[in-house]
Amino acid sequence: MKTSALSAPPLHSPANDGDDQAQRAAELAALHRAADAGEAAAGWVRELAGRQVEEEHGRLLERVAEAIVKASSREIIPGSDGLLTEELRYTLAADVVLGSSHTTGTLPELHPGERMPLIAVCAIAATFPSCVLGDLARELEVLAAEMEAATDAGRACAETLAE
Template identity: 65%
Template structure:
């Protein structure tokens, strides 16, 4: 196992909306920057894909025997939601906080630190889990390029990775 920070780091979710902005309204770098319909659609698409992926990761968390592994997966799920929605800030720097990078890191496969065990995951669930985390982590950087095109592509891939994970879960008989 790798040397890791504490077994989990708290993620403050949901983040409060800035003054004058509703939670479902995307943030913008400056008040005079209007989002075009394609960008707005991509932001909603990214959020929806992130919520679906996070729901699957929470299902994985719910079946963990070790509560520390369950907590690590729940933090990953919260990080997926945050990275696919609240951190995609048009006009922003496209960077994740260290805390969020940690919760979405490949170490999610190893579970909580200091347990000397691995999370209860079927072999075919591992790759989709890493893919879901990596795709969510990449979403905020779309604000630095072609937001509508890049975020829509990542959202499609996030949906595909989530579908693969759900199929693996169903195939192993591990679902709820």
């Protein structure tokens, strides 16, 4: 049985244009917030890198900072499979707090309380791209807020010691 052209729902309804525009605007705002949170977190990680006596730890933390920037911006691709590249997954792994200890025999120089925020920032960055599989705007907003909080907590550790 054929369906009459008159009984088929329209492919595009002008009534939905407002909802679509609002959704796109919310997604764009969330994408910007995620990128800003990633930039701020990467700035903090670069500060950690600058404090390292062992050059290998500093280089690793610099790579981590770059990975955070990529994962919180360029890697969030609507319509993609939401997966990070293997290289970014490896760079953002929680073992970043161990630095290059397998070659240096030392841990990165981090103040008490900085390891957990560093792990949190890396884990959050690694989850950003998967938000394209769900409610992109809502999920990015929540994760960006958590990344901002983790970055603030990490910075607060150094500030507390400086006082």
